[in-house]
Amino acid sequence: MTRIYVAGPLFSKAEMRYNEYLSEYLENLGFETFLPQRDGHKLSELLANGTAKSFAMEKIFKRDIDELQKSDIVIFVMDGRVPDEGACVEIGYAYALGKECLGLKTDSRTLMSDVDNPLITGVLKYRIARNLKELEDFLSQIKEKKADVHAQKQIS
Numbered sequence: 108m109t110r111i112y113v114a115g116p117l118f119s120k121a122e123m124r125y126n127e128y129l130s131e132y133l134e135n136l137g138f139e140t141f142l143p144q145r146d147g148h149k150l151s152e153l154l155a156n157g158t159a160k161s162f163a164m165e166k167i168f169k170r171d172i173d174e175l176q177k178s179d180i181v182i183f184v185m186d187g188r189v190p191d192e193g194a195c196v197e198i199g200y201a202y203a204l205g206k207e208c209l210g211l212k213t214d215s216r217t218l219m220s221d222v223d224n225p226l227i228t229g230v231l232k233y234r235i236a237r238n239l240k241e242l243e244d245f246l247s248q249i250k251e252k253k254a255d256v257h258a259q260k261q262i263s
Contacts, residue, residue: 108137108138108139109137109138109139109179109180109250109253110138110139110140110141110177110178110179110180111133111138111139111140111141111178111179111180111181111182112140112141112174112175112178112180112181112182112197112201113126113129113130113133113140113141113142113143113181113182113184114143114181114182114183114184114191114193114194114197114198114201115182115183115184115185115186115191115194116184116186116187116191116194117143117144117191122184122186122187123144125184125186126142126144126184127142127144127145129182129184129211129239130142130145132239133182136243136246138180138246141174141177141178143171143174146174147167147170147171147174148163148166148167148170150163150164150167153166153167171197172200175197175200175201175204175206176204178201178206179206179207180206180207180208180209180246180249181197181198181201181206181207181208181209182208182209182210182211182242183197183198183208183209183210183211183227183231184211184212185210185211185212185214185223185227185235186211186212186213186214187214187216188216190223190224190227195227198227198230198231199230202230207249208230208231208232208234209231209234209235209236209242209245209246209249210223210227210228210231210234210235210236211235211236211239211242212235212236212237213237213238223235
């Protein structure tokens with residue numbers, strides 16, 4: 108089963124609700140998802156349980172890196188005035204690992220005169236969906252490409 112890591116901001120209730128909605132949408136399409144706010148460690152909970160801040164931060168970092176390594180695709184939720192810093196690191200790391208990275212941007216705001224940062228768009232291979240239907244289309248293209256590569260390997 109294809110595993111998707113959902114990267115994006117998670118600092119407001121609205122952001123977290125949207126991330127949960129997106130993860131559920133992807134699961135209904137047949138994907139397995141890792142949603143850090145749901146499946147990862149929460150700093151507030153670790154600190155409340157007496158974990159030292161430096162240890163808690165390291166635990167979160169290691170878990171997210173491990174999950175990125177296990178994932179096939181990273182979807183970067185780009186909504187907001189600026190891209191989430193943590194999610195930028197996540198897509199950069201995933202790109203360096205050779206993972207497929209896709210953007211989802213339903214928000215028209217940009218920081219640079221109506222364009223997104225070229226490093227971000229490059230990591231996404233310029234695949235930025237404006238809605239869930241476009242995202243589904245990108246995911247279908249990735250699945251088809253993966254199936255073609257698999258079929259060619261079997262022929263060889």
